[in-house]
Amino acid sequence: MSAWQIDPRRLRAMVVKEGVQILRDPSTILIALGLPVLLMFLFGYAINLDNSRTRIGVALQDDSAAAMSLASAYRHSPYFEVVLERTTAPLRAQLVAGEIRGIVVIPQDFGKGAARGHRPPIQIIADGSQPNAANFTTAYARGVVQTWAAQEAQAAGQRAPPPIELSLRFWYNPSLASRYFLVPGAIAIVITMIGTLLTSLVIAREWERGTMEAMMATPMRMSEFLASKIVPYFLLALASMALCTVLATMVFQVPLRGSLFALFALTVAYLMPALGQGLFISAATKNQFVASQVALLSGFLPTFLLSGFLFEIASMPKWIQAITYIVPARYFIPALQTIFLAGDIWSLILPAIGYLLAFGAIFFLLCFRASRRSLDK
Template structure:
């Protein structure tokens, strides 16, 4: 009874000490509150996968009522900013310089072939292949604009009624707004950096100042030391996450269809490996500058590049796909996107929480082992 009460007193004293230090330390406030604001604003306003109003050149080699009608369809499209011309050579230099992203050519024999009806007339789409995403966008939407124009014209002249009517419906994100899934994903990226930096820099600072050695001279065990370090920053990380969620919902307008319980369960499970990785870095380096660099390399970059936030994991090489299984953000990002856009899907969440807690336990065991070596 006395031993357990002594451990409890030591742990509570460590937690109070770390709490006061975190409140008085400007760097902790900057990492927990200012850094998430800056990063979330950058991700929310600076990163977008919505390609709209792409500038293209539209070449009409022969002016007829038919080609003028088709040209008007391209000009009316909300996806294109159209520059008109009569010769494709007018846009060759602009395409090379990037002033236009593609050139749509309505050939001179378009009207003749369309009137003949025995061969479907073609339009030519010339795109800049150095940017594959924009090139595919221009090509697909140019084809779609031409197909819509043809269906509308057939309906107007009552040539025939389509046998199949396709009605599109998009679940969870009907507007197909990239911000609705980028902002929840960016919260995971922000929390990766915040959680790792909170413990790695603060603990490394204690190593530099010599206060960590003084604490190790006390009867405090390695587990008590790590627990006392982690609890205040765990609560600080959850507060930072709450700030990010409020910004996502009320500033960026991202819908929130899940429950608060699921949100905090996922966030708490994710902070365990993030804070554990920070402790492991600090015990291995004992230097603030080196700790910050390792936090960026080992936490932020893998979370940004290997989590599926911007790049599809299935399109990566097989070896890289296997590496992504040890990146905690891989499990948090789809879970957060589901909480925001779809709601609570607990079978998915339970698996993600289990994996993140497992990775966190490994991080803490490595940190505790390293700390015990230094105590001994």
């Protein structure tokens, strides 16, 4: 009979046996159900990429009404929390200590220059060690000055061309909240950890316990053995996905605009390479410690760094961009974000499912061959 054929009775017995082992192992349940909650709260609350209420210093070196008015404009800005000083020395110390992100210097004789119709120079100092925060600080600090200057000119009766009004509309994420893309990405991290890390231990555990040869001496086929290892962790990963979806929508208020069917289909497709990769690592290493380390390096890190989750792939070097094409999460995360934020756009979801299933087939084939090779030695 073919090595790929499966006897339902033997498979059911092996799945039950594997399920009992999982229930007897508290660490597996903790990783499958506790880790998702921890990671979701970390990515939902601890990691915040929204730039709002940035703490800056304003050095008010002039006592004129114009200088006071400009300082007040900064204090009432919704983007800044202002520390007001008369000199730059204490503010520079706070900038070095990381207590503020920038300094706006309103120089002496600012009011006299403004009264003559000149544009007195205003210095903006930003902490360049954090480029994103520095760009945000300088852009909005410049915007406050420009808005204030236009209001002052209008109050003085100066005729100026009417400003062009911009009507801004942000699709899919109207408030530009970072959790809208962080939380779906966190779900991908969770599924990767469960699918790859946990399954990377199952075959290696059999080798370390000395039960692998005994199991293969039975009539059980290799396909039945691998399937019995996959099914329990597949169901466990689906339960984790359901838990993460509930947390995302109920706790973090991330909209789920797509259907549960699309979410389920995409998750099933992604679990194929995740589970297959974990089993291949387990069969190739035959050691639980080594398998766990390889799973973290080859599963978690590429998902976190090379999937476009936090770092834009287009901004990476070309040779790094080429590597991202062999990272399954590169296809999973954009499709998952599409389902959550845009809906069932099948022209984007179906190609991702196709790529993921292809990766899964490759990993399962490698796992089958690695397991047979290990037994032949």
